[in-house]
Amino acid sequence: MRKYEFRWELLGDLDSGRPNLGNQVDVDLYRLMQFTVRDILEERYGADESDSIFYAAGKKAGAEFYKHFIEPVSSAEEFVSKTQEVLREKRIGVLRVEEAMLEGEGRVMLTIDEDLDCSGLPELDYETCIYDEGFVSALFESFSMKKWSAKEIDCWTTGARTCRFLVTEE
Amino acid sequence: MDIPPFVPRKHNKVNENQVITETLQIILTLLSSPKIPANLIREDFLNDYPDFKKICDTIKDVRDLSAALSVGELHKFFYSKGYILSNLKGLQSNLRHLTYQAQKVAEGDFTQKVDFLGDFSAAFNEMIIKLRESSVKLTRLANVDALTQIPNRLALEQFLVESYKLVKSAGKKLSIMICDIDFFKSVNDTYGHDAGDAVLIKVSSVLSNQFRGSDMFGRYGGEEFMGVLPNTDVQIAEKVASRALDALRTTPIIVSESVTLHKTVSIGVSMSMPDDTGYEDIVKRSDEALYMAKETGRNKVCVYSKK
Numbered sequence: 001m002r003k004y005e006f007r008w009e010l011l012g013d014l015d016s017g018r019p020n021l022g023n024q025v026d027v028d029l030y031r032l033m034q035f036t037v038r039d040i041l042e043e044r045y046g047a048d049e050s051d052s053i054f055y056a057a058g059k060k061a062g063a064e065f066y067k068h069f070i071e072p073v074s075s076a077e078e079f080v081s082k083t084q085e086v087l088r089e090k091r092i093g094v095l096r097v098e099e100a101m102l103e104g105e106g107r108v109m110l111t112i113d114e115d116l117d118c119s120g121l122p123e124l125d126y127e128t129c130i131y132d133e134g135f136v137s138a139l140f141e142s143f144s145m146k147k148w149s150a151k152e153i154d155c156w157t158t159g160a161r162t163c164r165f166l167v168t169e170e
Numbered sequence: 171m172d173i174p175p176f177v178p179r180k181h182n183k184v185n186e187n188q189v190i191t192e193t194l195q196i197i198l199t200l201l202s203s204p205k206i207p208a209n210l211i212r213e214d215f216l217n218d219y220p221d222f223k224k225i226c227d228t229i230k231d232v233r234d235l236s237a238a239l240s241v242g243e244l245h246k247f248f249y250s251k252g253y254i255l256s257n258l259k260g261l262q263s264n265l266r267h268l269t270y271q272a273q274k275v276a277e278g279d280f281t282q283k284v285d286f287l288g289d290f291s292a293a294f295n296e297m298i299i300k301l302r303e304s305s306v307k308l309t310r311l312a313n314v315d316a317l318t319q320i321p322n323r324l325a326l327e328q329f330l331v332e333s334y335k336l337v338k339s340a341g342k343k344l345s346i347m348i349c350d351i352d353f354f355k356s357v358n359d360t361y362g363h364d365a366g367d368a369v370l371i372k373v374s375s376v377l378s379n380q381f382r383g384s385d386m387f388g389r390y391g392g393e394e395f396m397g398v399l400p401n402t403d404v405q406i407a408e409k410v411a412s413r414a415l416d417a418l419r420t421t422p423i424i425v426s427e428s429v430t431l432h433k434t435v436s437i438g439v440s441m442s443m444p445d446d447t448g449y450e451d452i453v454k455r456s457d458e459a460l461y462m463a464k465e466t467g468r469n470k471v472c473v474y475s476k477k
Contacts (some may be wrong), residue, residue: 077279096286098266111263113286118224153247154263159256164263 006060008068028123034117034131051130058134065135066142074101080144092116093163102144106169110136111162112153124157129165136165144169188220228252235262244269253459254414259330263403268294280305317367321388326396329386333400334449337442344442344449345407347397348414348456349377352468354393365425369433372423377435380414395435396453404473411437411471432452434469436460440475 014023041050069086073079083097093112100108113119117129133150140148147170154160217223223384227286231248235258238246243265248255264286271282280302284291313325321329351373358366374395378387381397390396397414399407415437423431438460440452455474463472 070191077274081281096263096267097270099261099270109266111267123251153249154256154259158251159253161256161260162263 001024001075006064025094026159038043040108052129055134058131058136060134061131062135063136063142066139071142074141075086076100076143083139087112098164100157102140106144106148108140108167109164111164115156115161118156118163121156123159123161126157127152128157129155129163132163133165136167140167140169148170182352184281198301203473224250231255232258235259235359238262239265241367269471275301275442279303304407313376315389318389320374320378320395321386322387323390326386326388326398329388330449330453331396333398336400337446337449338398342401342451343403345399345402345404345439345442346452347399347407347411347439347471348390348453348460349395349397349411349437350464351393352436352464354433357425361425361429361431362396365429365431368425369431370421373418373433373435374425376418376421377414378408380417402441404439407439407441408471408473411439415469436463436468437471438463439473441472 038050038054041053042162045053068080069090070082073082080100087093087095093115096111096113098109098111100110102108112132115129115132117132121128129152133152137148137150140146140150148167150165150167150169152163152165154162154164156163228250232255235246235248235255239245239258239262242265244262248259258454258474268284269289271284275280275298280298282298284294288293313321313328315322330346333344337344351369354366354369357369370389370393374387374389377395381387381399384400385402386398388396388398397407397410399410402410415435416437418433421432423433425431438458440455440457440459442452446452457474460475461476463470466472
């Protein structure tokens with residue numbers, strides 16, 4: 001019996017729970033939680049395992065996000081435009097597509113401007129958006145019902161001013 | 171100017187500040203040198219000074235990416251880091267977004283909008299608005315009959331194709347009726363072509379009012395019209411046809427100050443059948459039913475039945 005298995009109900013009823021403060025919170029506090037969790041994960045399990053957990057968590061979030069906010073969509077065009085719309089509306093980031101081959105080769109290159117996780121971070125010489133990688137891959141998996149993986153190839157932390165992901169079908 | 175020989179230190183003994191100073195000295199020397207000696211950048215040298223190698227790699231990537239961008243080559247990717255290269259990558263990325271969006275526009279998606287390229291964004295978005303307006307205009311011109319302002323044969327055929335797909339994929343019924351104005355030729359012969367046009371306009375207007383939004387009624391050719399009724403069986407289609415017939419019978423058609431006509435139509439109706447191989451089979455049967463209506467007195471509806 002799992003104790004913490006994710007369900008949307010676990011997030012609660014924010015309207016009744018925060019009648020004065022509402023459902024918004026500062027991005028730095030969101031990052032505070034993410035970066036401290038990551039800190040402890042690395043401390044206990046090492047950087048690789050920490051990354052692996054973050055990727056898996058992002059993947060779960062992406063799959064749930066797709067079910068909750070994106071579907072139903074009936075075409076690749078609708079999938080892309082709906083995802084762009086929702087990511088912007090939820091203030092997660094500004095998604096743009098550089099190339100999209102959803103059929104056949106299965107290769108998509110996209111960028112996320114003003115990314116919630118990393119925009120404005122200092123240069124660190126490594127890409128940091130592991131959680132996003134899992135999230136993005138799950139969106140494509142949920143849409144296509146095939147296995148996809150995502151790799152961040154440019155990030156604020158490597159000097160870029162947008163996050164660029166290469167998403168490929170496995 | 172001669173470039174002084176460089177004496178490399180062992181990497182593990184080098185002070186970082188020294189490396190930076192020496193590296194900068196080399197770069198400055200190279201920048202002021204008319205040509206770079208071929209033996210300067212040797213592999214062992216680069217191995218001894220990885221920071222210098224990194225700078226060289228970055229400069230090379232900046233050089234290559236800027237050269238690629240200058241000729242619109244957008245498929246080269248570079249993995250060096252840094253501010254200048256990242257800005258160039260940002261430009262590359264924006265141009266690739268733009269390429270993708272232009273491809274979508276070419277496919278007919280006029281919802282594309284650009285908001286990341288300054289003045290160019292405004293120009294691109296203005297172009298999309300104009301293209302959308304032109305597209306709407308052209309689509310209308312291509313699909314609407316100029317005289318009667320109802321769908322033309324092309325629009326009817328496209329609608330038939332789509333409607334028939336539902337017959338095959340979802341087992342839906344499809345009824346088609348063909349209407350022909352009785353003794354239309356005599357209108358032209360007696361009162362002239364303007365009177366004929368007035369009759370066509372009025373008849374099309376009266377008949378098209380009898381159809382639902384999900385149906386299509388259009389001009390099939392000459393004085394012939396077609397009603398396409400998806401998801402409708404032949405009994406309902408027959409009722410629609412009878413209603414159309416009645417509506418027209420009671421409508422006077424004023425063709426000039428002194429001439430008012432009453433016109434009638436003959437209508438043939440048929441419905442999809444399991445053995446059909448295309449919508450053409452239904453059209454053919456409706457045509458046969460129309461022929462029956464004409465042969466048996468006109469001003470009536472005939473439903474196709476097997477002989």
